[in-house]
Amino acid sequence: xxxxxxxxxxxxxxxxxxxxxxxxxxxxxxxxxxxxxxxxxxxxxxxxxxxxxxxxxxxxxxxxxxxxxxxxxxxxxxxxxxxxxxxxxxxxxxxxxxxxxxxxxxxxxxxxxxxxxxxxxxxxxxxxxxxxxxxxxxxxxxxxxxxxxxxxxxxxxxxxxxxxxxxxxxxxxxxxxxxxxxxxxxxxxxxxxxxxxxxxxxxxxxxxxxxxxxxxxxxxxxxxxxxxxxxxxxxxxxxxxxxxxxxxxxxxxxxxxxxxxxxxxxxxxxxxxxxxxxxxxxxxxxxxxxxxxxxxxxxxxxxxxxxxxxxxxxxxxxxxxxxxxxxxxxxxxxxxxxxxxxxxxxxxxxxxxxx
Amino acid sequence: xxxxxxxxxxxxxxxxxxxxxxxxxxxxxxxxxxxxxxxxxxxxxxxxxxxxxxxxxxxxxxxxxxxxxxxxxxxxxxxxxxxxxxxxxxxxxxxxxxxxxxxxxxxxxxxxxxxxxxxxxxxxxxxxxxxxxxxxxxxxxxxxxxxxxxxxxxxxxxxxxxxxxxxxxxxxxxxxxxxxxxxxxxxxxxxxxxxxxxxxxxxxxxxxxxxxxxxxxxxxxxxxxxxxxxxxxxxxxxxxxxxxxxxxxxxxxxxxxxxxxxxxxxxxxxxxxxxxxxxxxxxxxxxxxxxxxxxxxxxxxxxxxxxxxxxxxxxxxxxxxxxxxxxxxxxxxxxxxxxxxxxxxxxxxxxxxxxxxxxxxxxxx
Numbered sequence: 084x085x086x087x088x089x090x091x092x093x094x095x096x097x098x099x100x101x102x103x104x105x106x107x108x109x110x111x112x113x114x115x116x117x118x119x120x121x122x123x124x125x126x127x128x129x130x131x132x133x134x135x136x137x138x139x140x141x142x143x144x145x146x147x148x149x150x151x152x153x154x155x156x157x158x159x160x161x162x163x164x165x166x167x168x169x170x171x172x173x174x175x176x177x178x179x180x181x182x183x184x185x186x187x188x189x190x191x192x193x194x195x196x197x198x199x200x201x202x203x204x205x206x207x208x209x210x211x212x213x214x215x216x217x218x219x220x221x222x223x224x225x226x227x228x229x230x231x232x233x234x235x236x237x238x239x240x241x242x243x244x245x246x247x248x249x250x251x252x253x254x255x256x257x258x259x260x261x262x263x264x265x266x267x268x269x270x271x272x273x274x275x276x277x278x279x280x281x282x283x284x285x286x287x288x289x290x291x292x293x294x295x296x297x298x299x300x301x302x303x304x305x306x307x308x309x310x311x312x313x314x315x316x317x318x319x320x321x322x323x324x325x326x327x328x329x330x331x332x333x334x335x336x337x338x339x340x341x342x343x344x345x346x347x348x349x350x351x352x353x354x355x356x357x358x359x360x361x362x363x364x365x366x367x368x369x370x371x372x373x374x375x376x377x378x379x380x381x382x383x384x385x386x387x388x389x390x391x392x393x394x395x396x397x398x399x400x401x402x403x404x405x406x407x408x409x410x411x412x413x414x415x416x417x418x419x420x421x422x423x424x425x426x427x428x429x430x431x432x433x434x435x436x437x438x
Numbered sequence: 439x440x441x442x443x444x445x446x447x448x449x450x451x452x453x454x455x456x457x458x459x460x461x462x463x464x465x466x467x468x469x470x471x472x473x474x475x476x477x478x479x480x481x482x483x484x485x486x487x488x489x490x491x492x493x494x495x496x497x498x499x500x501x502x503x504x505x506x507x508x509x510x511x512x513x514x515x516x517x518x519x520x521x522x523x524x525x526x527x528x529x530x531x532x533x534x535x536x537x538x539x540x541x542x543x544x545x546x547x548x549x550x551x552x553x554x555x556x557x558x559x560x561x562x563x564x565x566x567x568x569x570x571x572x573x574x575x576x577x578x579x580x581x582x583x584x585x586x587x588x589x590x591x592x593x594x595x596x597x598x599x600x601x602x603x604x605x606x607x608x609x610x611x612x613x614x615x616x617x618x619x620x621x622x623x624x625x626x627x628x629x630x631x632x633x634x635x636x637x638x639x640x641x642x643x644x645x646x647x648x649x650x651x652x653x654x655x656x657x658x659x660x661x662x663x664x665x666x667x668x669x670x671x672x673x674x675x676x677x678x679x680x681x682x683x684x685x686x687x688x689x690x691x692x693x694x695x696x697x698x699x700x701x702x703x704x705x706x707x708x709x710x711x712x713x714x715x716x717x718x719x720x721x722x723x724x725x726x727x728x729x730x731x732x733x734x735x736x737x738x739x740x741x742x743x744x745x746x747x748x749x750x751x752x753x754x755x756x757x758x759x760x761x762x763x764x765x766x767x768x769x770x771x772x773x774x775x776x777x778x779x780x781x782x783x784x785x786x787x788x789x790x791x792x793x794x795x796x797x798x799x800x801x802x803x
Contacts, residue, residue: 359518
């Protein structure tokens with residue numbers, strides 16, 4: 084997909100808070116306030132689920148910085164997913180979506196949960212389009228956003244609108260941004276400033292959670308094996324790998340079935356690429372707003388940032404496919420405390436009070 | 439690598455022959471990966487697959503403690519080997535399992551290697567040898583040189599890291615001897631050799647083999663001469679090569695150099711295996727003055743030091759009609775494939791051999 088960068092409109096200026104690069108906007112889905120408003124309404128709508136209880140916003144709540152605060156997502160009938168709901172804030176900067184990157188765009192990503200058996204639980208997309216056509220407000224909003232009549236509304240329009248709304252959820256201006264890019268040397272505490280130094284050197288965070296010269300997305304858009312959850316699959320890994328290969332060969336879509344299995348889910352990126360080196364690899368998530376978007380890791384298995392720092396300090400969870408940049412760090416207590424102070428300085432003002 | 443034939447051809451090369459060569463490289467490079475995988479271990483008696491793991495340098499610290507980085511390399515290779523489908527016929531371990539030849543290191547290596555689901559053929563390296571002169575290795579792994587036949591190919595394993603008896607006897611302790619052999623640029627070092635006794639054995643062994651039968655020789659050091667100060671070298675290489683000369687298809691696979699090198703000398707194809715521990719640079723990158731080091735054509739990508747495993751890896755080898763296709767599994771990097779080009783008569787990198795396809799190396803340090 085070709086991507087252009089929002090440039091001239093007032094929206095574009097608004098969309099680029101301090102510390103963030105320009106938001107990548109696909110050429111076939113330009114931003115407009117009408118589309119963002121429509122996307123927001125669709126995002127909040129719980130009717131697009133098998134039992135009318137689940138909307139996008141169920142797991143991505145604005146008051147929780149667009150997460151759900153749970154270890155793993157909870158869908159219809161209280162069914163549990165296998166992975167932690169990531170924040171939507173700044174998801175626009177990821178090159179690929181989902182923890183395993185199986186969706187190439189926000190548009191593609193938005194389709195998945197509707198038909199996932201443990202999320203929205205729909206059999207297909209037809210009920211969504213039907214509901215929209217019969218709604219009092221939607222037809223007018225689609226007309227404004229896309230210039231189409233109600234009968235012309237398709238899933239493509241639905242996911243484009245949702246993606247546009249998500250692209251409006253970009254957030255910088257954290258104490259770190261004001262310190263780093265705003266020239267405000269007192270925006271971060273002394274501890275956080277020391278933490279930044281540790282982050283860039285001994286703690287080896289910077290190589291994956293990138294900070295660049297003029298902006299920071301805190302991700303390398305790559306996939307890494309930290310060993311979290313790996314012990315669950317290690318004893319039967321050969322059988323699990325065989326099962327995935329067979330399922331993929333049979334043409335079963337990952338969203339439908341495969342990833343609802345906890346063990347297959349732990350294969351991470353491998354289930355997408357079938358490349359052995361991708362076993363147990365998951366996407367590097369952004370660290371923006373990390374202090375208010377726990378619990379942590381792809382499976383939400385770690386409650387606090389202190390414990391996350393301990394995990395990295397011990398060199399991840401040992402396994403034969405552990406990422407080759409992960410190794411024991413031997414941080415001192417002071418260094419760990421400073422690192423924590425730095426991570427807490429990555430919270431944007433709009434989410435500061437919403438823990 | 440320098441390739442005498444290639445050098446010769448370069449002088450005579452005109453535009454037409456250049457275009458022809460490039461086309462071969464391009465066609466090979468566009469083979470879909472699935473096709474390559476499909477050819478692994480096909481039923482043809484002359485077409486089979488084996489894997490090669492080498493140079494792990496497991497290093498004992500104290501008690502049950504070993505250098506973590508090097509453990510990780512071997513464990514990763516073993517795990518990935520176990521995922522191979524179809525299974526390889528066997529796995530070769532190319533030597534330097536240990537760092538200083540200690541029993542702790544060899545035992546530790548055997549323990550990790552025991553997780554392999556495939557049979558193993560062992561080749562000894564100097565780091566395994568110079569503490570007890572191969573005694574413990576022989577007890578645990580078996581002979582230091584031997585041969586076997588597999589699906590129409592004659593395999594020979596040589597102990598190419600022997601040296602002069604006078605040098606072996608001159609040290610105060612086995613440990614001192616071992617650490618002197620483990621050093622590069624050591625003025626008190628000594629060159630490797632196969633030695634007369636083993637060459638005589640090789641001669642007798644090869645006498646039983648048809649000249650048309652493909653031969654694969656596996657040694658730790660290269661059975662040709664690259665750079666003596668680092669022992670990228672076997673002193674009696676020419677004499678070993680002479681014994682192999684009558685055969686139509688000969689491939690020598692070696693470890694020791696920790697990088698991708700390949701060469702063709704007469705009828706013999708030489709290919710180096712990756713190390714699972716660390717990469718060495720090519721010697722000429724240090725020795726900038728005029729030198730006799732063979733010319734390197736395709737340089738490896740520069741390793742990213744953040745990633746311990748970058749520029750290390752292992753190999754999957756296909757034997758097809760007696761010739762090797764070597765799939766280098768390069769961690770944190772793009773895999774490379776060497777294929778013997780029957781028309782040219784030497785191996786080429788299927789993707790990067792043409793000068794225009796190469797990734798420019800870094801030339802300042």
